[in-house]
Amino acid sequence: MNTQCNADLAINVTDATVHYGQVQALDHASLQLAQGTVCGLVGMNGSGKSTLFKTIMGQIKPDTGSVKISGTDPQQARKSGKLAYVPQSEAVDWNFPISVRDVVMTGRYGQMGWTRRAKKKDHAAVNEALGRVELTDFANRQIGQLSGGQKKRAFVARCIAQGASIMLLDEPFAGVDKRSEATITKLLREVADEGGSVLISTHDLHALPDLADEAVLLMRKVLMHGRPEVVLRAENLALAFGLDPMKRDAS
C-alpha cells in the first residue's frame, strides 16, 4: 500500500502469529503503516485487534514473524517515547487515586530519569497537552471522576505530553460523547499532519471515512488494507463479519 522503504515505515508487522494456549489470536498477520497516516482497524469481537496492539507495543512476542517501529524494536520505541498506547477503558483502574494532571504527567516519565522529578519543561508539556484536549479545568480531579469521553481525552493528552509520534488507540470512541469524539478526531488528524501515525480500532464504521486515510480488516490475519471507502464495501465487510455491519452494530 505504501512506497516507503522498511526503515521509514512507522509500523511494520510481518507474519505475526500469536497464541494464548490453544487459542490462535493472530495468524501470520502483516501490517505496514506509513508515516503521516491515520488507519482504522476493523474486525469483529475476538478478531485479534487488542492482540495486534499488544504485539505492536512489544507486550506480546509473536510465535512467528517480527515487529519494527520506525525500523527499531517496540521496546526501544516505547523507551524513546515515540510509541504510545491508549488502552480500552476496561483495562484501566479508574479508582486509582491519581489526578488527571498526574495521569498526563506519566507520559513524561520516560524522559525524567529514575528520580521522576518533573522539571519546568515537563509541566509545560503537560499543561499544553491538557489544553489541547480541553481538560485544563479538570486537571486536579481524580481520573475516575471524569466522563467516559473526558477519560479518553486524558489518555490522549498523555500520549501528546509524551511526544509520541506513533499512537495506538483501542476503541477510543466507545461510550464517548460527541464533543470528545470531535476533539480526539481533530487531534489525531493533527498528529498525522505533523508526520505521525495513528492506528485506531473502532466499531464505528460510519465515522471511519472522515477519520482515517486507510482501513484494515482483521480476522486473525489482515484480510484487506486500503482506502476506507473501498475496504468498507459491503462485500468486504461480509468477509470479516459475515453480515453487513453498516446496517447493524458492528460488534
Ligand SMILES: Nc1ncnc2c1ncn2[C@@H]1O[C@H](COP(=O)(O)OP(=O)(O)OP(=O)(O)O)[C@@H](O)[C@H]1O
Ligand atoms: N489472555 C487471554 N487468554 C486467552 N485467550 C485470550 C486472551 N486474550 C485474548 N484471548 C482470545 O484471543 C482472541 C483475540 O482476542 P482480542 O482481545 O485480541 O480480540 P479483539 O478483536 O480485540 O476483541 P474485542 O473487539 O472484543 O476487544 C479471542 O478469541 C480471545 O478470546
